[in-house]
Amino acid sequence: MTVIADISVPADAFPLGRVLEDIPGVEIELERIVPLQEAIIPLFWISGGEASTIDTTLRDHPETKAVDQLTSAEDATLFEVRWSPDINGLIGALVDTRAKILEATGTADEWEFRLRFSSHEELSTFNVALTENDIPVTLRHIYNPTLPxxxxxxxxxxxxxxxxxxxxxxxxxxxxxxxxxxxxxxxxxxxxxxxxxxxxxxxxxxxxxxxxxxxxx
The missing domain is CATH 1.10.10 (Arc Repressor Mutant, subunit A)
Incomplete structure (x- = not known):
């Protein structure tokens, strides 16, 4: 049975949070994560900072393999980042449990996710993975969508x-x-x-x- 969970994690538990922790005021909205055999590629919008500064910060981080600025809209820029496929923690747990990210936003302090899992077992597996990686997670809301x-x-x-x-x-x-x-x-x-x-x-x-x-x- 499908289950939807709203969670929050400290920014330093998520690679983007660790990368951008030195740029106060940024707001990030995750578009999607594409897991490939040779890399993991997240697409995300960033606002609240200079695109050139953010680009440099992303490129200089050891977890980043490549960065592309895809487009801009209003005061936000859409970035594509390529990470190594062996990145673990929150990203690994999301990929392994095939969680669908319905919504994800973050700042330099905290990330909030709305995730859809195909079963309670996958949600449990996700929680276990976070615990094993010492990632503190706050479960804000959980429900089973039953009505259309x-x-x-x-x-x-x-x-x-x-x-x-x-x-x-x-x-x-x-x-x-x-x-x-x-x-x-x-x-x-x-x-x-x-x-x-x-x-x-x-x-x-x-x-x-x-x-x-x-x-x-």
Whole structure:
């Protein structure tokens, strides 16, 4: 049975946290992790710092094999980093248990994850792996999505952002508000709101339009 867990870990338990701990004020949103045979490649958005400084910091870290800046949006930059496949700890546990990262954000102090596991056994295996690597983890919330509307796994923050954008006319043509004005309303940065809206929209589309699709088509 599918289980979803909201957890938080200290930033130094996660490679990106260790790499960027000397750059205060950065905000990171993990896009996804691609496990390959020869490397592990995370894609993530970083805001709150100079892209060139972040790039140099990433490249100079011993855990990093390669870095690419893919694109920029608002005040955030999308980075692709290549790590060695033998990296352990939190990343190893995520890859080994095939956890799906629904949402992940971090600062220089703490990372928060919303993870989907295919079973309670995989969640248990994940917790054991963290314990064996001396990684302190706080389990903030855990639940089993059983109703159809739960499967999109919209977080409270995503739902609030989507409803606020709708009510203030962000989706109208022409728009009645801007991304900057919306960000001020929900008290987060432009880039963080942009990513939150995109993830929320993606989840709603999957839930509303793809639920009955044949996966084999």
């Amino acid at each position: 509307e739960d499967e999109a796994a919209l977080s409270a923050e995503q739902r609030d952002a989507l409803l606020t954008a709708y009510r203030q006319g962000y989706f109208e043509v022409p728009r009645r508000t801007t991304l900057t004005e919306l960000a001020d309303t929900v008290e987060i940065s432009d880039s963080a709101l942009s990513q939150r809206l995109r993830r929320a929209t993606n989840a709603v589309v999957e839930d509303a339009l793809l639920r009955d699709d044949d996966p084999n088509e």
